[in-house]
Structures are given as C-alpha cells and as structure tokens.
Amino acid sequence: MSDDAINSRVMVISGARKGIGRFLTERYLDAGWRIMGCSRGASDLEHPHYRHVCIDVADDSGVRGLFANVRSEFGRLDVVINNAGIASMNHSLLTPASTVQSILATNVMGTFLFCREGAKLMRGVKGGRIVNFATVATPLQLEGEAIYAASKAAVLSLTQILAHELASMNITVNAVGPTPVRTDLTRAVPSSKMDALIARQAVKRWGEFEDVANVVDFYLKPESSFITGQVLYLGGVS
C-alpha cells in the first residue's frame, strides 16, 4: 500500500487513554493513521493526527456524537478498534448487581454501539474493518471471572453475527483474545492466580502489547478481506 493511502486512513479506538488501547493508538499514529480515541477520562496524548473525546462507550448519544465528529473532521472511517473493556475478579456469589451492570454496559453495549455507528460510516465500496476484544478467560472458563468471561462471550457472538450482517457492506468483523498482559486491568489480580492461568496456556508467558498489535495488524491487512467472524486467541489457547 502506498504511503498516501495509509496517511489518509482513519481509525477509531475506544479506551485509548491507557493500557493496550494507548499502545495501539501510538503505534498506528506512528504508522500515519489519523485517529479519534476515547475514554471516560482525559488523555495526555498529543499528536497532530490525534483527537480525544471523553465519553462512556455505553452512552448512546455520546457514541453517536463521537462518530458525527469523525464524519465532520475526517470525512471517512476505515477501522474501529473496540478495545475499551473492564473486568472484575470475584466469586459469583459475592458479585453485586451493579458490577454486573457496569461490565455488561462497557463490554457488550459499548462494543455494540461502536460496531453499529462505525459500520454506518464504513459501509460502501471501500468498506472497513472492526476489531473487537475477547479474552482467554472465556474458553478457559476461569473461575472468578464469570461475568467478565460471559460479557466477552457476548462480544464473540456479536462478532460472528455482525460478520454475516456486514459482509455485504464490505466490512469484516473479527476479535483478538489476549492472554494476561500487564496493564491496570490485571494489576489487582494476585500473582498466584496469574501464574496458574498462564500455566494453562500452550506458550507459558505473559502477553506483550506487541502480541496483541500483531493480530490487529493481520486483521487490518488489505489481504485479510476474506477473514471475518473469527477470534484469534494468543498463547495457544483455543
């Protein structure tokens, strides 16, 4: 692909303030993308091709507003990365309803709204790519992560069905399923739990930001237009 084509491409990344989302944002900015990022909090990232919007991904009107901004500022959209996500580790019997509500709101409603509004902008001849975030907690059926894993199982179903619904609009929808990666999301989990989890992977090590980026790169390649409705788990988990 020519530099010009990459220069003009536009991406929306949710949860761009920190963690994996921040890493991906900086990486794709370096590669010449124009990016609209969001999170609830403000971002300290400054770059001529970066805009940050403070919204909750589960807020319908906020999400619509973000995509209206993409339309007016950039006039096009090529990729949506649904990275914003929250987790909470707890035994089911000790999990308050409010925790369930907020995990489902961010992970399921947020992912859905970004898919819907993003696809409206991307549909057409050029089409687009949507990358959602799953987790190995779902296939590994991790105890203590029932709600988190269930919310990401919903993300998987969304990914698979939207792949069908959006295929005629030339939009692919796929998911990446990271193993534990060192971010604020995993900081609070006791290291014995993490070691036990990593022991169940085929490749027994922590995931790095680059491991996640590699899968996203793959989904975004022009040659990946025939890849949709898939989830790729890292670390040999299946």
Add this chain to the structure above:
Amino acid sequence: MDRQVIAQAILDTLRNFDFPDLEKASAEFTEETILFGREGLLDSIALVSFILDVEESIRAKTGVPITLADERAMSQSRSPFRRVSSLADYASQLISEQLSVK
C-alpha cells in the same frame, strides 16, 4: 419541517440507490412507489442500506439526526416502510417530535 422536502429526500435517495437489479434502478419513482413488502423494490438487506441512506440524506438536508427503524416503527400494524409516502409521513413526524423536544 416541510414534508415535501422529506419526500424529495427519499425520492432522491431512491434514484441514487445502488440496486443490484438494474431494471429496478431504471424505474420511475413517485410517492406511490412500493418500497418493501409484497411487490416492493427492496429486499430486507437492501432495506437496511436504504434506511441508512435516507437517515443520512435527511440529516444532511435538515441537520436533524433521526432513527427511522426504531421500536415504534417496527411495531406499527401498517409498516412505515411500505411506500415512499408512508415513509415520508413517518420521517416528518419523527422530525417534528425531535424539534419540539429541543
């Protein structure tokens, strides 16, 4: 909001619509044109794209963002998506409601 403007936006959208079937594309469109259902121009997949195009065109012309395919539209016994005229009525109603809450 002038209903005529809305009806015109719908007809323009129809004329620019990317019909897979060329015969349909060359048809004359009027307010009586049947969009969806028995003898309609659009199948359910095409209807989705068409509704999005109409929403987009109305937003561009009037500055009012509307959601045509809401629960109310889906639950009406007579579908607003049947004809150009019924869609124009429904869209005008949504727009005036939207403007009155502001």
